[in-house]
Amino acid sequence: MILVEDKDIVVPGEILAEGEYYAGRGTFKDDSKICSALVGLVAIRDDKISVLPLQSKYIPKRGDVVIGKITEVRFSMWNVDINSPYSGILPASDVFGREKRDMNKAFNVGDILFMRVVDVDEVKKVKLGLKGRGLGKFRGGILVEITPTKVPRLIGKKGSMINMIKDHTKCEVVVGQNGLVWVKGKPEMERVVEKVIKTIETEAHTSGLTDRIRVMLNQLLDIEEDVNKEEEEDYKEELIQ
Amino acid sequence: MQPIVPEITRISVTNLINKGERTDGRSLDQYREISVETGVIKKAEGSARVKIGNTQIMIGIKPQIGEPFPDTPNVGVFMTNSELVPMAAPNFEPGPPDERSVELSRVTDRGIREGKIIDLEKLAIIPGKKVWMIFIDMHILDYDGNLMDAAALGAMAALMDTKIPTATVEDDEVVIDHENMQPLPLNDKTVMTTMAKIGNELVVDPSLEEEGIMGARISIGVRSDGAICSMQKGGERPFKKEEILKAIDLAQEKTNELFKYIP
Numbered sequence: 473m474i475l476v477e478d479k480d481i482v483v484p485g486e487i488l489a490e491g492e493y494y495a496g497r498g499t500f501k502d503d504s505k506i507c508s509a510l511v512g513l514v515a516i517r518d519d520k521i522s523v524l525p526l527q528s529k530y531i532p533k534r535g536d537v538v539i540g541k542i543t544e545v546r547f548s549m550w551n552v553d554i555n556s557p558y559s560g561i562l563p564a565s566d567v568f569g570r571e572k573r574d575m576n577k578a579f580n581v582g583d584i585l586f587m588r589v590v591d592v593d594e595v596k597k598v599k600l601g602l603k604g605r606g607l608g609k610f611r612g613g614i615l616v617e618i619t620p621t622k623v624p625r626l627i628g629k630k631g632s633m634i635n636m637i638k639d640h641t642k643c644e645v646v647v648g649q650n651g652l653v654w655v656k657g658k659p660e661m662e663r664v665v666e667k668v669i670k671t672i673e674t675e676a677h678t679s680g681l682t683d684r685i686r687v688m689l690n691q692l693l694d695i696e697e698d699v700n701k702e703e704e705e706d707y708k709e710e711l712i713q
Numbered sequence: 714m715q716p717i718v719p720e721i722t723r724i725s726v727t728n729l730i731n732k733g734e735r736t737d738g739r740s741l742d743q744y745r746e747i748s749v750e751t752g753v754i755k756k757a758e759g760s761a762r763v764k765i766g767n768t769q770i771m772i773g774i775k776p777q778i779g780e781p782f783p784d785t786p787n788v789g790v791f792m793t794n795s796e797l798v799p800m801a802a803p804n805f806e807p808g809p810p811d812e813r814s815v816e817l818s819r820v821t822d823r824g825i826r827e828g829k830i831i832d833l834e835k836l837a838i839i840p841g842k843k844v845w846m847i848f849i850d851m852h853i854l855d856y857d858g859n860l861m862d863a864a865a866l867g868a869m870a871a872l873m874d875t876k877i878p879t880a881t882v883e884d885d886e887v888v889i890d891h892e893n894m895q896p897l898p899l900n901d902k903t904v905m906t907t908m909a910k911i912g913n914e915l916v917v918d919p920s921l922e923e924e925g926i927m928g929a930r931i932s933i934g935v936r937s938d939g940a941i942c943s944m945q946k947g948g949e950r951p952f953k954k955e956e957i958l959k960a961i962d963l964a965q966e967k968t969n970e971l972f973k974y975i976p
Binding site: 541543553580581582583584610611612613614615654659662 | 717718721722725728729
């Protein structure tokens with residue numbers, strides 16, 4: 473017997489179903505009852521019930537691409553903050569090969585890098601690597617932070633959401649699986665993208681989001697254009713004076 | 714330990730401020746949303762909870778009878794303490810007060826003391842022997858930048874909310890009458906405005922992100938008659954003379970706004 477519907481919001485301890493169902497992630501079994509362990513949304517796939525958390529911390533997984541911040545330069549590696557309870561390491565050998573070079577000149581504290589999680593061992597030591605297309609250090613742009621469970625929503629089905637944002641604002645947008653997003657474009661466009669991303673984060677659990685975001689983007693961009701026009705007019709007036 | 718701010722964030726925020734804008738859409742001299750509630754703790758004689766944006770401080774005031782200091786036998790005593798509660802920020806640790814906590818309580822104390830806000834002479838009960846001691850305890854519940862202004866505003870709101878029991882002298886003994894509470898004797902009001910120097914600009918009410926990248930900060934405490942009663946400079950970069958004069962003008966203007974929250 474199932475007591476909830478798909479995409480219902482549940483709280484910890486809430487009974488989701490009884491009897492012939494499988495307990496998925498974010499749930500636990502109490503005798504024959506399946507209960508939620510988190511605050512989140514119910515997801516029902518066939519007879520498996522799981523709960524997707526509304527908020528979460530990033531748990532590193534092999535193969536993920538993440539955005540990280542260098543926190544320390546050590547003798548043969550960098551310590552990297554990947555917005556997670558576990559910090560990552562980037563070995564120097566992965567960047568330089570066999571060559572020996574000055575570590576500080578390559579990456580220094582405060583640099584933002586786009587990396588791949590190469591390995592996560594049993595004590596959650598996270599090894600990162602830079603081998604792959606588009607990986608490396610970011611120059612310029614801004615960083616936006618969202619909760620990692622909302623990342624799939626920001627990307628959308630086959631990238632529909634993220635591509636729409638890119639097309640509308642002509643910004644480069646890179647999303648890390650750990651909830652950090654890097655945006656680069658015209659400064660005013662960067663702010664528009666930041667605003668849109670924050671909206672997606674707060675409204676991720678509602679349906680019809682892509683359409684609403686499209687409307688929001690159009691509105692924001694119209695306003696932006698008006699402002700530009702006004703500025704131009706002001707500028708012309710100044711010239712006349 | 715200061716958290717590390719990403720280099721690109723530092724650059725983008727500085728560029729934005731040099732253009733006269735801020736990441737949260739405020740103008741350079743604009744405060745975040747402020748709220749002041751008083752009387753939030755029933756067990757304290759005076760209390761206040763202040764929010765500036767997401768920064769939140771709880772302040773409690775407790776009076777106690779004690780002996781005055783030998784060099785000032787005829788006046789009351791007050792002490793200010795602050796506690797950076799670990800839940801407020803990842804880099805607040807439990808244990809003895811650290812530098813930031815000491816600075817915060819001393820700056821708040823200075824504003825109240827040098828502004829002669831509390832009428833300490835009225836707090837003497839038996840001169841030289843028994844006086845009221847007022848303890849101002851500040852608990853930082855949530856840290857999102859600019860603790861100084863929140864602490865000064867909250868301490869003032871809590872002091873104005875404070876009611877102390879009437880104390881009378883009978884046969885050289887102090888008798889406390891808890892039935893008849895009276896307001897704490899105050900002379901004036903004071904609040905504080907903090908400005909951070911980022912790039913070449915001064916920004917009022919720096920957020921946590923802005924505090925991470927600022928070169929220097931200056932906090933100016935102003936009394937309601939416009940007199941400056943405290944000042945504190947922080948950060949490693951210097952201020953020019955003109956910048957300090959500009960900061961004083963800004964502080965005089967902004968404190969007028971802050972006084973509206975504690976009528």
